[in-house]
Amino acid sequence: MSIFSLKNGQLNQVATTNFASESILERQDLQKAIQQNISVVAPNCLILAEEYAEWDSSRKRIDLLAIDQQANLVIIELKRTDSGDHMELQALRYASMISTMTLEHAVDVYRNYKHKNGDIDLTKEEALADLENFVEIELDETNFGNDVRIVLVSADFSKELTTSVIWLNERDLDITCVRMKPYKFEDNILLDIQQIIPLPEAKDYQVKAQKKAEERREKQKSIAVRDNSRYLFNGKELNKRKLVLEIIHEHIKNKGITSYRQLLEEFPQDLRKGKKLFREFNDAFTNESSRYFMNEYEVLNLEEGKFVISNQWGIGNIQSILDKADSLGYEINIINENAVIVQEVFYQDYCIQKFSNKTITILKNKVIQAPVKPILINLAREININTKNSRGNDKNTRTLGADIIEKLSEMKNV
Known part of the structure; x- marks a missing residue:
């Protein structure tokens, strides 16, 4: 041309x-x-x-x-x-x-x-x-x-x-x-x-x-990448962002937390990879208001002042919050239409299932059981599995469930 x-x-x-x-x-x-x-x-x-x-x-x-x-x-x-x-x-x-x-x-x-x-x-x-x-x-x-x-x-x-x-x-x-x-x-x-x-x-x-x-x-x-999982917590179906907000508010209420120092002991800043989990209200309002929960009912009123919670949560960092919630004793069920069962074992009247998103589900006589953690603890004691990790802390639901599935699979093959 x-x-x-x-x-x-x-x-x-x-x-x-x-x-x-x-x-x-x-x-x-x-x-x-x-x-x-x-x-x-x-x-x-x-x-x-x-x-x-x-x-x-x-x-x-x-x-x-x-x-x-x-x-x-x-x-x-x-x-x-x-x-x-x-x-x-x-x-x-x-x-x-x-x-x-x-x-x-x-x-x-x-x-x-x-x-x-x-x-x-x-x-x-x-x-x-x-x-x-x-x-x-x-x-x-x-x-x-x-x-x-x-x-x-x-x-x-x-x-x-x-x-x-x-x-x-x-x-x-x-x-x-x-x-x-x-x-x-x-x-x-x-x-x-x-x-x-x-x-x-x-x-x-x-x-x-x-x-x-x-x-x-x-x-x-x-x-x-496009993980559209939703979560059942406190009787509510929540996305990743709202789940984090609900967990932190619920724990503050349950533990009677009144200071920012106490809050950081339970939820360290590095739980939010690459960003601060918490920020002072005025600082966030001036610089990054779209990245934090800023509504009045979402703001944390603590002894040191007002603080806000990051709303930037995705597949790359939500696991840290799930693990933390698990260690604090909260039961969270994951809803993900893409998740499939990757392992399944039977023991007594129970069926223990592990999904591709690492969720552990327990059925008893074909009926889904909740909460899962107490059942896993009892099963672990029955088959002689340590419920503590190498640091002496309680294993989370996903780790304990995976250990139980592995042990029961080995017992079946013996």
């Missing part, structure tokens, strides 16, 4: 050029320009780093590293050549190396990137908040970087490269090729920027062709 100028009713073809002859460099010119306008090659992405090279033993560098709104990592590689110079192979190596990046590391990388670009006062907590505000999902370690996308940007691509990319995409990779072709018009350099793989107009067809593979991948993600 050619580009024409229209002047005085005349079409005049604009001459093509190349980046090398115009002394336009990859890093200093193209990369800097794309860095400031990332949406032209990778819409809905946020840059985490430029020239990323934190490998164990390599001098290779990712031109631009980004994150998309589903918390997938995005590798953006640039070439100013007319062939792409095997950049798909280079990007694949980068993808494999970057695939193990954790959310905590990504926060540090993003913070360093912002520092280098003038935001020297950005804290780690603020950097995490930036990422949480950008993505469209609840962000934690379990749903960060579950996929790696690749965006290749070049003046043009060889047939060998495009053939390779099409083949790889058919096998469920996610590689985009963006052609950035330069033209010279008078004293200006014009860029024709177009996505050529996958072709936008062919996207619907390609989606249908890959439907089975994508459905399988999405199903796996929905089980591992």
Whole structure:
């Protein structure tokens, strides 16, 4: 395709050029320009780093590293050549190396990137908040970087490269090729920027062709990431956020807790991974009101003042609260339509079941029993299982249940 100028009713073809002859460099010119306008090659992405090279033993560098709104990592590689110079192979190596990046590391990388670009006062907590505000999902370690996308940007691509990319995409990779072709018009350099793989107009067809593979991948993600479990506690069906609020308020009432110091002895701040579990009301109101329970009936009125509870709970950190509640003697039943029975043993009139989400359920004569913990303790004593862990504390329901299932399975096989 050619580009024409229209002047005085005349079409005049604009001459093509190349980046090398115009002394336009990859890093200093193209990369800097794309860095400031990332949406032209990778819409809905946020840059985490430029020239990323934190490998164990390599001098290779990712031109631009980004994150998309589903918390997938995005590798953006640039070439100013007319062939792409095997950049798909280079990007694949980068993808494999970057695939193990954790959310905590990504926060540090993003913070360093912002520092280098003038935001020297950005804290780690603020950097995490930036990422949480950008993505469209609840962000934690379990749903960060579950996929790696690749965006290749070049003046043009060889047939060998495009053939390779099409083949790889058919096998469920996610590689985009963006052609950035330069033209010279008078004293200006014009860029024709177009996505050529996958072709936008062919996207619907390609989606249908890959439907089975994508459905399988999405199903796996929905089980591992989009955990929609709900919880039965105090006769109420609660989501993760409301469960934490209910547990803490219930324990404060039951134990007569009146001070912040007493509260921290029962619920340490580090139960909320990456953020403070509690925060002073005024501090939260000024800085992060959307991330804490701020309604009047939710606020904790303690001797030291008003405190609020974090509402940022997901699959990556809810287990710490479940374990804590278990150790405090509270019974919580998990409702999850995706959970399946992974182990089941029978003993006397009981059926003890372990689910894929580690929930322990007990049936007696086919009737579900509650609470579970006292029954497990009695069974443990009968079959000579220690109810204490190595630190001398009571085992939680999930651990004790798993130990009992294992012991009963061994007894059955003897």
